[in-house]
Amino acid sequence: xxxxxxxxxxxxxxxxxxxxxxxxxxxxxxxxxxxxxxxxxxxxxxxxxxxxxxxxxxxxxxxxxxxxxxxxxxxxxxxxxxxxxxxxxxxxxxxxxxxxxxxxxxxxxxxxxxxxxxxxxxxxxxxxxx
Amino acid sequence: xxxxxxxxxxxxxxxxxxxxxxxxxxxxxxxxxxxxxxxxxxxxxxxxxxxxxxxxxxxxxxxxxxxxxxxxxxxxxxxxxxxxxxxxxxxxxxxxxxxxxx
Numbered sequence: 001x002x003x004x005x006x007x008x009x010x011x012x013x014x015x016x017x018x019x020x021x022x023x024x025x026x027x028x029x030x031x032x033x034x035x036x037x038x039x040x041x042x043x044x045x046x047x048x049x050x051x052x053x054x055x056x057x058x059x060x061x062x063x064x065x066x067x068x069x070x071x072x073x074x075x076x077x078x079x080x081x082x083x084x085x086x087x088x089x090x091x092x093x094x095x096x097x098x099x100x101x102x103x104x105x106x107x108x109x110x111x112x113x114x115x116x117x118x119x120x121x122x123x124x125x126x127x128x129x130x
Numbered sequence: 131x132x133x134x135x136x137x138x139x140x141x142x143x144x145x146x147x148x149x150x151x152x153x154x155x156x157x158x159x160x161x162x163x164x165x166x167x168x169x170x171x172x173x174x175x176x177x178x179x180x181x182x183x184x185x186x187x188x189x190x191x192x193x194x195x196x197x198x199x200x201x202x203x204x205x206x207x208x209x210x211x212x213x214x215x216x217x218x219x220x221x222x223x224x225x226x227x228x229x230x231x232x
Binding site: 001003008014015016019022023025026027029030032124125126127128129130 | 165195219
């Protein structure tokens, strides 16, 4: 079965990002397909590579990157939400005249159309948020 | 068409469980995750509503979120089934639509 995952909450806030991660991981392990993980609103903060949590804590963005690499996942940040919150890939940083980018490996910036498309392509769209 | 309702808020904090119970069709399942877990406990202000909900809906609770909150399995209202993440995924495949009551 094909799943789309929508995450509307930032990391280390309540539990949405953790729940979404464990759900996605369990779905993939069960042999299901995840067509896209879409990060929206504060959820885009999951895609920073500059997060430095304590060593005995989970690293949420690294964990997403690793899962993305293992299963060739599409990890998409909403462009408008990302720009507002200072989540920039190299192209966006250049365009905005900023001195650096901060996107974690495997994440991409794209538009809301990708959420609609995930809803169309997937058999199930599941929302995690606050 | 069947809908799986997912509630992640404590009934002592927000009214999302009440909204869910008011609008969910009879027999559609309800899954409690995150702080939604607090609704499973016996002898609370929400227990009667939960008890009533069980006569209309199958109710599931995510085991790891229950353990994370230190809730004693003996203190869970009878009739609520515990699932792990594999069970969570399975529930989502068994129902056509997923409604998260955020």
